[in-house]
Amino acid sequence: xxxxxxxxxxxxYASGFINRQxxxxxxxxxxxxxxxxxxxxxGESGCGKTTVGRLLLRLIxxxxxxxxxDGTDITKLSRREMRILRPRMQMxxxxxxxxxxxxxxxxxSIAEPFRLGLQGKISSSEWREKVLELIxxxxxxxxxxxxxxxxxxxxxxxxVVLARILAINPEFIVADEPTASLxxxxxxxxxxxxxxxxxxxxxxxxxxSHDMEVVRHMSDRIAVMEKGRIINSLxxxx
Amino acid sequence: MAMLDIVNLRTYFPTPDGLVxxxxxxxxxxxxxxxxxxxxxxxxxxxVLGMSIIRLLMPSTRxxxxxxxxxRDLLDLNEEEMRLLRGREIAMILQNPTTSLNPVIKVGDQxxxxxxxxxxxxxxxxxxxxxxxxxxxxxxxxxxxADQYPHELSGGMKExxxxxxxxxxxxxxxxxxxxTKGLDAKTKAEIIKLIRDMTxxxxxxxxxxxxxAAGETCDRIAVMYAGELLxxAPAETILRDPCHPYTQGFVHCLPSQGLQPIPGSxxxxxxxxxxxxFHPRCPKAMDICKKEHPPMIKMNTGNFARCFLCT
Numbered sequence: 377x378x379x380x381x382x383x384x385x386x387x388x389y390a391s392g393f394i395n396r397q398x399x400x401x402x403x404x405x406x407x408x409x410x411x412x413x414x415x416x417x418x419g420e421s422g423c424g425k426t427t428v429g430r431l432l433l434r435l436i437x438x439x440x441x442x443x444x445x446d447g448t449d450i451t452k453l454s455r456r457e458m459r460i461l462r463p464r465m466q467m468x469x470x471x472x473x474x475x476x477x478x479x480x481x482x483x484x485s486i487a488e489p490f491r492l493g494l495q496g497k498i499s500s501s502e503w504r505e506k507v508l509e510l511i512x513x514x515x516x517x518x519x520x521x522x523x524x525x526x527x528x529x530x531x532x533x534x535x536v537v538l539a540r541i542l543a544i545n546p547e548f549i550v551a552d553e554p555t556a557s558l559x560x561x562x563x564x565x566x567x568x569x570x571x572x573x574x575x576x577x578x579x580x581x582x583x584x585s586h587d588m589e590v591v592r593h594m595s596d597r598i599a600v601m602e603k604g605r606i607i608n609s610l611x612x613x614x
Numbered sequence: 615m616a617m618l619d620i621v622n623l624r625t626y627f628p629t630p631d632g633l634v635x636x637x638x639x640x641x642x643x644x645x646x647x648x649x650x651x652x653x654x655x656x657x658x659x660x661x662v663l664g665m666s667i668i669r670l671l672m673p674s675t676r677x678x679x680x681x682x683x684x685x686r687d688l689l690d691l692n693e694e695e696m697r698l699l700r701g702r703e704i705a706m707i708l709q710n711p712t713t714s715l716n717p718v719i720k721v722g723d724q725x726x727x728x729x730x731x732x733x734x735x736x737x738x739x740x741x742x743x744x745x746x747x748x749x750x751x752x753x754x755x756x757x758x759x760a761d762q763y764p765h766e767l768s769g770g771m772k773e774x775x776x777x778x779x780x781x782x783x784x785x786x787x788x789x790x791x792x793x794t795k796g797l798d799a800k801t802k803a804e805i806i807k808l809i810r811d812m813t814x815x816x817x818x819x820x821x822x823x824x825x826x827a828a829g830e831t832c833d834r835i836a837v838m839y840a841g842e843l844l845x846x847a848p849a850e851t852i853l854r855d856p857c858h859p860y861t862q863g864f865v866h867c868l869p870s871q872g873l874q875p876i877p878g879s880x881x882x883x884x885x886x887x888x889x890x891x892f893h894p895r896c897p898k899a900m901d902i903c904k905k906e907h908p909p910m911i912k913m914n915t916g917n918f919a920r921c922f923l924c925t
Contacts, residue, residue, distance in 0.1 A: 421798045560825065560868060564867040565876075566871075
């Protein structure tokens, strides 16, 4: 069963007031992702792969086309309906430090989804326990909970981002170059962790990267993008 | 004779938490026209080592040892003498072009500044020479690009501007800090080729955590960990047959070599582990590694490694 189904997706940006020009960032992309599958999306910088990721979560509005999430066309949903759906889909960004609130301690950041009641009503002692559980899963220590993002390394911050996502407990994750700003050894640690989490929690993932080798390791199927189009899906490449 | 001879270099930063030993007892020689790759994890001290050579560190930093460049000890020079050397003799291609370039000055003018200060060109000459330098880095429409601001250029183009700027003063020694960071595969390959072509007759210290890039560009590779050098060997042997367990682990982290992470994380540079600094993470650690600090030894192959297992 397809968790994600994308049909003829387009995103055009307009620029200029008198001489109106259109940039076709996404020019008719169609693909699907099955439940529990990781689809790798590769392409040069500027080919539109990040735009695809953002469109799938409707962080930006498509020009035309349909995006089905678990059978629902999310392009037709109102903001309110989208809000209800959003905890089921999450995104990991390239730069972990700028995706965490610099004024929030790590512990508060990870606890935020519980405080907002995304996991139903639970007592504060219960969510404290859950936070401790989560940081253990992502390989951090309780001593990190009282620190701020600037006091942690890039790799540690990306672990915090992963813990926060697990607290939300989504079904679908868009990972947009999650290790681009990390060095090779930390990259290996984070990617291994993501593989473990994926199989443990049965996550479905769109893994965006320009590194073919990395995508090969992470994906079940690979789609290649060029100038706003998906030029082919490579099956069994890994 | 080596063009650059680093002897017993120690670079320490005093901080409220203690003395950070970012570079600790480093010995390294770089010959004329030789390219040396310096690899290691984030925070191991590789950028600080580069910055120590060109002396672009805070005044409170303590730099000890000797850095002999063409027979002169750079650590004996005063700031004015050092300023004349920077850009002209020794140049640095800084990492992160987005933050290293001045956002409110056109890129052509930023390159021209180097030419006016170091090559004695007047404003007009410098400007046309800057366009020439940009064209040499294979930027299409160099004349138009020279008149643009950094935010109007892509990451790859900004890296080319950094290279043009670094080489504008015709330095004989270039320090390139992470020149391929954040670039996609195709642009990375182009930048590596460009660096190789443009530094053909110069010496270079290339700081990177990209083993593949270092392997393609450099003659020799030095591996740094927690402020120390752990292994120095020709580029082809270090990738194919590394001796130090850390280098082996580092190679295996590469997605093409199995994506096997080294467990744990880099140690504190204030209070590094006793004995071998890598022993808490080393899969082959023995009792002696916890107590004794291994010396850098010359192996039978002629390569250097700091490990009791390498002979």
